Amino acid sequence: MAQVQFNSITKTYPNGFEALKPTNFTIKEGEFAVLVGPSGCGKSTLLRMVAGLEDITAGDLSIGTRVVNHVDPADRDIAMVFQNYALYPHMTVRKNIGYGLKNRGTAKSEIARKVDEAAAMLNLTPYLESKPSQLSGGQRQRVAMGRAIVRDPALFLFDEPLSNLDAKLRNQMRIEIKALQRRLGVTSIYVTHDQVEAMTMADRIIVMNEGRVEQIGTPAQVYHNPATTFVASFMGAPPMNLLPAVVDGGQVMLEGVSFGPAPHRGKVIAGIRPEDFSPDPEGDLTIHVDLVEELGAHRLLHGKLGEEAVTVHVANESVAQTGPLRVGVKPDALCLFDAVEGNRI
Amino acid sequence: MKRAGFTTVSLPVFLLLPQLVIIAVFFYWPTVVALQSSFYLQDPFGFGSTFVGLQNYADLFTSREYHRIASFTVVFSVLVTFFSLAIALLLAVKADKILRGAKTYRTLLMWVYAVAPPVAGFIAVIMFNQSWGPLTQFFGMFNYTYLVGVNFNDTAFAMVLASVWKQVPVNFIFFLSGLQSIPRSVREAALIDNASAMGRFWDVTFPLLAPTGFFLLIINITYSLFDTFGIVDTVVKGEPGNNPMTLVYKVYVDGFRGNDLGGSSAQSVILMVLVLALTIFQFRLIDRRIHYT
Numbered sequence: 272m273a274q275v276q277f278n279s280i281t282k283t284y285p286n287g288f289e290a291l292k293p294t295n296f297t298i299k300e301g302e303f304a305v306l307v308g309p310s311g312c313g314k315s316t317l318l319r320m321v322a323g324l325e326d327i328t329a330g331d332l333s334i335g336t337r338v339v340n341h342v343d344p345a346d347r348d349i350a351m352v353f354q355n356y357a358l359y360p361h362m363t364v365r366k367n368i369g370y371g372l373k374n375r376g377t378a379k380s381e382i383a384r385k386v387d388e389a390a391a392m393l394n395l396t397p398y399l400e401s402k403p404s405q406l407s408g409g410q411r412q413r414v415a416m417g418r419a420i421v422r423d424p425a426l427f428l429f430d431e432p433l434s435n436l437d438a439k440l441r442n443q444m445r446i447e448i449k450a451l452q453r454r455l456g457v458t459s460i461y462v463t464h465d466q467v468e469a470m471t472m473a474d475r476i477i478v479m480n481e482g483r484v485e486q487i488g489t490p491a492q493v494y495h496n497p498a499t500t501f502v503a504s505f506m507g508a509p510p511m512n513l514l515p516a517v518v519d520g521g522q523v524m525l526e527g528v529s530f531g532p533a534p535h536r537g538k539v540i541a542g543i544r545p546e547d548f549s550p551d552p553e554g555d556l557t558i559h560v561d562l563v564e565e566l567g568a569h570r571l572l573h574g575k576l577g578e579e580a581v582t583v584h585v586a587n588e589s590v591a592q593t594g595p596l597r598v599g600v601k602p603d604a605l606c607l608f609d610a611v612e613g614n615r616i
Numbered sequence: 617m618k619r620a621g622f623t624t625v626s627l628p629v630f631l632l633l634p635q636l637v638i639i640a641v642f643f644y645w646p647t648v649v650a651l652q653s654s655f656y657l658q659d660p661f662g663f664g665s666t667f668v669g670l671q672n673y674a675d676l677f678t679s680r681e682y683h684r685i686a687s688f689t690v691v692f693s694v695l696v697t698f699f700s701l702a703i704a705l706l707l708a709v710k711a712d713k714i715l716r717g718a719k720t721y722r723t724l725l726m727w728v729y730a731v732a733p734p735v736a737g738f739i740a741v742i743m744f745n746q747s748w749g750p751l752t753q754f755f756g757m758f759n760y761t762y763l764v765g766v767n768f769n770d771t772a773f774a775m776v777l778a779s780v781w782k783q784v785p786v787n788f789i790f791f792l793s794g795l796q797s798i799p800r801s802v803r804e805a806a807l808i809d810n811a812s813a814m815g816r817f818w819d820v821t822f823p824l825l826a827p828t829g830f831f832l833l834i835i836n837i838t839y840s841l842f843d844t845f846g847i848v849d850t851v852v853k854g855e856p857g858n859n860p861m862t863l864v865y866k867v868y869v870d871g872f873r874g875n876d877l878g879g880s881s882a883q884s885v886i887l888m889v890l891v892l893a894l895t896i897f898q899f900r901l902i903d904r905r906i907h908y909t
Contacts, residue, residue, distance in 0.1 A: 355799065370819070
């Protein structure tokens with residue numbers, strides 16, 4: 272177990288492309304941190320830098336109390352689970368799991384004991400003598416997990432480990448990984464582009480965009496108090512509604528309706544989560560519903576508020592039909608962003 | 617899956633005819649002729665032949681010269697195969713790590729592939745020229761008089777050198793593409809699991825190269841046995857004398873220099889059996905082992 276400290280970490284490729292702008296943050300001991308962002312945002316680069324598979328252009332990276340910028344991947348006391356599992360195809364499951372231990376001079380009997388233990392934990396015992404090619408996707412994923420946990424490292428790194436699995440298996444593995452991490456208490460960094468994975472698994476989410484950290488916070492903080500319009504639109508499905516508004520006379524005005532006081536700023540963007548609208552005959556706003564999406568437990572109403580497209584999330588017992596719908600906004604649900612920079616006001 | 621089939625026999629036979637004719641004329645016919653003539657003793661001037669049964673074979677198996685050449689061929693093949701593969705693998709592993717100018721480097725290494733065996737032999741002859749060959753002069757610096765075509769070992773070394781040089785590029789291309797087909801993440805996983813580069817090579821890279829390596833092993837054995845004819849011919853300058861030669865070259869020397877067609881045919885048949893055995897061995901092993909996905 273160890274904390275991971277990023278101190279002005281930068282990555283610039285030889286062609287001048289800045290994949291990661293100077294980044295500072297700390298992952299606490301035993302924490303499950305999820306790096307989330309669209310593809311090309313630098314999250315994988317950051318993870319690979321922690322693993323030592325990618326050079327660090329500038330800044331200091333420490334794992335525990337040690338700066339590891341120039342430490343070999345094998346000597347960083349980390350274990351990594353790759354997206355395509357990266358199992359050794361010519362080795363049996365037993366050898367795959369035990370390979371890292373063998374190279375660290377662990378005694379044979381000790382390796383056998385640890386591998387058996389890990390296999391039992393991951394329901395892999397019947398497959399120990401099989402080759403990876405004989406296993407299903409979920410089983411291969413477990414072998415990759417076994418290879419990581421058997422080493423008992425200071426830090427787990429996960430590089431989109433579930434993206435090659437089908438939806439059902441993904442949900443199951445998500446819970447298994449999270450439970451395993453809880454049980455072992457090992458600090459973990461998990462990279463994903465799937466915001467649902469990020470929300471459900473993380474102790475803290477690190478949202479990245481274009482080589483920059485947009486926001487760091489607990490899933491609830493990131494969801495309810497997005498720091499930028501990017502975070503607001505990236506986290507949550509459907510995303511937060513972002514509507515142009517003005518601050519006039521100290522009041523936020525949206526569609527001619529006042530939404531409480533705000534410091535004078537002129538044009539702003541008002542963010543409202545779809546579930547923060549509530550159908551209300553007395554409501555101030557009128558949405559013209561074009562489409563009703565039936566999702567069983569709830570419904571999504573897609574429509575227009577003035578000229579802007581909005582989505583409203585309603586419970587399944589409420590009446591839903593196309594046409595005008597009067598809605599109210601829950602108190603304190605409004606997030607204001609700078610209209611130009613997109614930062615939270 | 618339903619298999620498409622022909623209703624008549626004549627159409628598929630007709631379609632296959634060109635291929636069958638080519639195989640029959642250029643392969644089966646010569647084979648039958650060689651097999652047949654290996655049982656005869658031919659008159660050197662073509663005035664007839666006498667049936668001698670297995671006498672040609674018996675002569676070969678008791679001939680000390682044939683044994684000597686057979687053992688040399690084995691040593692020669694082992695050396696050429698081993699060094700061609702080892703040097704090519706080393707170069708491929710190094711080339712695989714190059715990021716800048718990789719293409720140029722590969723192209724330069726592959727050029728030798730385009731050199732025909734007799735030309736390779738000729739280059740060896742030039743390198744070892746008695747009066748001004750650079751390699752002869754190089755050995756001269758150590759007070760060693762290098763005598764290609766006169767000293768048995770010197771000649772053999774020149775042959776091995778030229779043959780290896782000629783074969784390295786082919787192996788290099790295969791090894792390099794084999795290396796590049798190893799998934800990057802597997803190598804990265806090894807990087808995390810094993811601190812030693814040597815350990816990673818022998819535990820992960822080498823086993824994953826085994827299919828390529830095995831294929832090349834067979835190709836190289838065949839090459840060193842048969843395709844080195846041109847190199848041997850140029851280096852010994854058609855003056856076998858006491859010079860080293862391979863079994864294939866002896867077939868030529870006995871048949872076309874010595875006009876002993878019967879003995880030469882018997883040698884060809886022996887070589888054919890050897891190739892057949894090698895091929896069966898290759899197919900059985902490739903089918904059974906060394907296959908991962």
